Amino acid sequence: MPDFPIWPQCNIACVFCSNPTEGYRETTGMYSYEELKKKVEDYKRGLQTFVKFDEVGDYFNLTGGEPTIHPEFLRVLALIRTEFPANLIRLLSNGRMFAEANFARRTCGIVGLPFEIAVPMFGGDARSHEAISRTPLSFQQTVQGLRNLAKHRLPGQKVEIRIIMTKVQARFLGGLLELLLAEFAWVDRVVFLFEEIEGFAEHYKDRLVFTQSECASVIDRHFDMLSRFREVRLYHFSLCTTPTRLWPYVWRTLAGFKVTWLDGCRTRCLYREQCVGVHRSYERHAGAPDISPILERRPVELSGDPYHPIRAVNDPTSL
Ligand code: SF4
Known part of the structure; x- marks a missing residue:
């Protein structure tokens, strides 16, 4: 699945942003319609490669910056759909532009199927959301954008909400989940991503970094709410x-070059085959102090699916 950045600038300023800092936002000349057209055509002819996230299939992650503020976003979208009529297009967008109903309607109509959009949310109200997006009105616009996507998406087009789990985000998680259950329980999927400390985020790492165990226990505190979402x-x-x-909620999704294994992983852990491994940025910035081989079997049912390896927990009281 190629990650396909289509515009380097952004209309919010997330504290956890992993975009490169040095001059990236000023590279718009490399993302003109003509440049992107050439990349798409070269990719089709096998001449262009993109960074692969996994080997599941041949689909596009449209990224940025913020893809929807490309001056010719709809034309770029139409081009990709025309060249790749059967491929999944997944748009990673903060959703602000969809506050304009006509833009949401036209995007859904042009991109057709198969299509998914993944929108990050940060808080259950403007104060908490904008403490992370650092952009006034972004909460109201993203919420309106999601409402418009609900209204204008075509049958089969999927909407996902992403929660980027940093130490700051953990403070706002309860309020965010309450909002999502109250108004956005219709979304196809809610995804929690453990932070990747790269790019701009490195400047704020003292505010962001916590351990995976702390993060997972914050999510676990809301365990009863999780089952009320569709996925x-x-x-x-x-x-x-x-x-x-x-x-059973854990997926193995990291590209191989982002992963490392620590001593006990290779030699003693009973679940190495089912585990995503250790993100290199977690080892680099947090020291990965809680990584420790699992020496006893857990009451779980394996799926055999390398991307979603645990089907179920047989003993729901197990911790
Ligand atoms: S569960 Fe922990 S110790 Fe085991 S492979 Fe994964 S990271 Fe390594």
Whole structure:
């Protein structure tokens, strides 16, 4: 799945942003319609490669910056759909632009199927959301954008909400989940991503970094709420840091070059095959102090699916 950045600038300023800091926002000349058209055509002819996230299939993650503020966003979208009529297009967007109903309607109509959009949310109200997005009105616009997507999406087009789990985000999680259950329980999926400390985020790492165990226990505190969503996933969580009852939500999603294994992983851990491993940025910035081989079997049912390895927990009281 190629990550395909289509615009380097952004219309919010997330404290956890992993975009490169040095000059990236000023590279708009490399993302003109003509440049992107050439990349798409070269990719189709096998001449262009993108960074692969996994090998599941041949689909596009449209990223940025913020893809929807490309001056010719709808034209770029139409081009990709025309060249790749059957491929999944997944748009990673903060959703602000969809506050304009006509833009939401046209995007859904042009992109067709198969299509998914993943929108990050940070808080249950403007104060908490904008403490992370650092952009006035972004809460109201993202909420309106999601409402418009609900109204204008075509049957089969999916909407996902992403929660980027940093130490700051943990403070706002309860209020955010309450809002999502009250108004956005219709979304197809809620995904919790453990932070990747890269790019701009490195400047704020004292405010952001916490351990995976702390993070997983914050999510676990809201365990009863999770089952009320249509689907929940956890990305970038090592199994040894995560309570067993959350394991069925864990997905293995990291590209191989982002992962490392610590001593006990290779030699003693009983769940190495099912585990995503240790994110390199977690080892670099937090020291990965809670990574520890699992020496006893847990009461879980394995799925055989390398991306979603745990089907169920047989003993729901297990921690
Ligand atoms: S010890 Fe290593 S392989 Fe085992 S669960 Fe932890 S990170 Fe995964």
